Amino acid sequence: MSYKIALNFEDGITKFIDADESESIADAAYRQGINVPLDCTNGVCGTCKAFCQSGEFDAGSYIVDALSDAEAAAGYVLCCQAKAKSDMVIDILTSSGACKVKPRDTMAEIVKVEALSAHRIRLSIKPLEGALPMFLPGQYINVTAPNATAKRPYSFTSAPGADVATFLIRNVPGGKMSAYLAARAQTGDRLALNGPFGSFYLRAPRRPILFLAGGTGVGPILSMLEYLAARGADGQPVRLVYGVRDDADLVEVERIEALKARIPNFAYDTTCSGRGSRHPRTGHVTDHFSAGVLNNGNVDVYLCGPPEMVESGRQHVANFGLLPANIHFEKFAPPNEALAV
Numbered sequence: 001m002s003y004k005i006a007l008n009f010e011d012g013i014t015k016f017i018d019a020d021e022s023e024s025i026a027d028a029a030y031r032q033g034i035n036v037p038l039d040c041t042n043g044v045c046g047t048c049k050a051f052c053q054s055g056e057f058d059a060g061s062y063i064v065d066a067l068s069d070a071e072a073a074a075g076y077v078l079c080c081q082a083k084a085k086s087d088m089v090i091d092i093l094t095s096s097g098a099c100k101v102k103p104r105d106t107m108a109e110i111v112k113v114e115a116l117s118a119h120r121i122r123l124s125i126k127p128l129e130g131a132l133p134m135f136l137p138g139q140y141i142n143v144t145a146p147n148a149t150a151k152r153p154y155s156f157t158s159a160p161g162a163d164v165a166t167f168l169i170r171n172v173p174g175g176k177m178s179a180y181l182a183a184r185a186q187t188g189d190r191l192a193l194n195g196p197f198g199s200f201y202l203r204a205p206r207r208p209i210l211f212l213a214g215g216t217g218v219g220p221i222l223s224m225l226e227y228l229a230a231r232g233a234d235g236q237p238v239r240l241v242y243g244v245r246d247d248a249d250l251v252e253v254e255r256i257e258a259l260k261a262r263i264p265n266f267a268y269d270t271t272c273s274g275r276g277s278r279h280p281r282t283g284h285v286t287d288h289f290s291a292g293v294l295n296n297g298n299v300d301v302y303l304c305g306p307p308e309m310v311e312s313g314r315q316h317v318a319n320f321g322l323l324p325a326n327i328h329f330e331k332f333a334p335p336n337e338a339l340a341v
């Protein structure tokens, strides 16, 4: 049995697909040339989350990190898992343009690996030939280390189209990719890339923007800020609160300061939550903005960092009455052990 599904995109465009009851909504969309956001295809990452306005469906199987019970109860679905059981209307939480940014394989080589602190690594890479894949500011790419010893998603910190792409990577004790980058990686090493992916990307600035970054979660926000510096923010105020635990891990602040000079009406605060911090501002990112910054809900909030920081940030702004559609987030979740290389 086949059903009609209307896919509403954020830019107001609606596309119609047919979906068989035996295929996922994502499979049906790809079969008909619509590349809805997709990554793991396994109900693990949450990249394919969408909002079901109407219709019956079988939600499929997934983990709660990808789709929480509250989100499922509110009507959200994972397109890689859900199968239609009637005609449906689904809001895809991305623009139709983003669905044309196709993931592809690219070979790249390391230009530089820098230890910014004991727990922070800056990785710079360039393509072996041609150009790096085009991406939307905020998106990520899967990076495979030489000899396929580890494959992990990392968010670009550079602007789309830059000749050299940069990433800010947490050096996780005992981590496979961390061990490679911290101890063995050298200029000229070859890395296999696949991407870009993700629905955490900068939307057209139509209202004030609040960025909340925890740890290396500042990475994709740097890419968004680079983009705003190059293209402008349409006069909208832009605010960043960037928090880390240890003072030494408050990296890339000089870069943010330089971006401040290029983005009119951009302000930022940094905070350190670790005990014994000597930073002038302490506590979590949510301690450092007032209700006024949320502009009675007329604001786009972008949240990125460790899962628990993102979850508490979402709760915090939701308590001020913000709609889920105005809250964009990415959790830097560790890989599912069963699937990880």
Ligand SMILES: Cc1cc2nc3c(=O)[nH]c(=O)nc-3n(C[C@H](O)[C@H](O)[C@H](O)COP(=O)(O)OP(=O)(O)OC[C@H]3O[C@@H](n4cnc5c(N)ncnc54)[C@H](O)[C@@H]3O)c2cc1C
Pocket: 045, 140, 150, 152, 153, 154, 155, 156, 167, 168, 169, 170, 171, 172, 173, 174, 175, 176, 177, 178, 179, 198, 216, 219, 220, 306, 330, 331, 332, 333, 334, 335, 340
């Ligand atoms: C969409 C997406 C984008 C991401 N972008 C970035 C990025 O730009 N920069 C970045 O640093 N990371 C990013 N991550 C996380 C990154 O992909 C890896 O999970 C992380 O770097 C650890 O990899 P590893 O191989 O060093 O450690 P692993 O070998 O995967 O893990 C070693 C051990 O540490 C635990 N662990 C791993 N990560 C964490 C964590 N964050 N908190 C607590 N325990 C952990 C694991 O469960 C495991 O027990 C992103 C994740 C996602 C899903």
Ligand code: FES
Pocket: 037, 038, 039, 040, 041, 042, 043, 044, 045, 046, 047, 048, 049, 062, 066, 078, 079, 080, 081
């Ligand atoms: S692509 Fe659907 S949860 Fe990852």
